[in-house]
Amino acid sequence: MPHRVKKRQLSHDEKVREVAQRLRRQGYFVRADLPGHPRPPKVGGIRPDIYAHKKGKKLIYEIETKESLETDQPQRKKLEKASKKIGAEFRVLTT
Numbered sequence: 904m905p906h907r908v909k910k911r912q913l914s915h916d917e918k919v920r921e922v923a924q925r926l927r928r929q930g931y932f933v934r935a936d937l938p939g940h941p942r943p944p945k946v947g948g949i950r951p952d953i954y955a956h957k958k959g960k961k962l963i964y965e966i967e968t969k970e971s972l973e974t975d976q977p978q979r980k981k982l983e984k985a986s987k988k989i990g991a992e993f994r995v996l997t998t
Contacts, residue, residue: 912966914998919952928960931955931962947985954977954991960989961991968998 909962916937923935933955937948943954946963953964963986965979972995979995 915952915966915968915971917997918996918998919964922966923953923955923965926953926955926962929957931957935965946991947981947990949982949985951982951986961986961989962994963991963993964996966996966998972997 907926919935919937923933923937923940926933926998933953934941936943936952941950943963946954951961951963952966953963955964958982963976966977967975983993
């Protein structure tokens with residue numbers, strides 16, 4: 904998880920919780936990179952914010968702040984490529 908100022912980290916974590924809850928309501932088994940949640944598996948050596956699956960469909964989410972959207976681009980591209988290799992749909996959301 905990249906270094907973020909505390910306020911932005913809280914916003915990031917809240918978005919991760921929100922998306923994870925929405926996916927659970929849709930019937931997905933969800934792993935979220937948050938305290939108290941099952942951790943997502945690493946994909947291409949990177950732990951995504953959310954890993955969800957249901958009936959063979961896999962979703963990988965990265966939640967970005969405005970700052971991390973630019974600074975974490977190389978990591979995001981690597982994760983996107985690794986997601987495709989395992990047949991997962993990769994999505995990026997911003998706070």
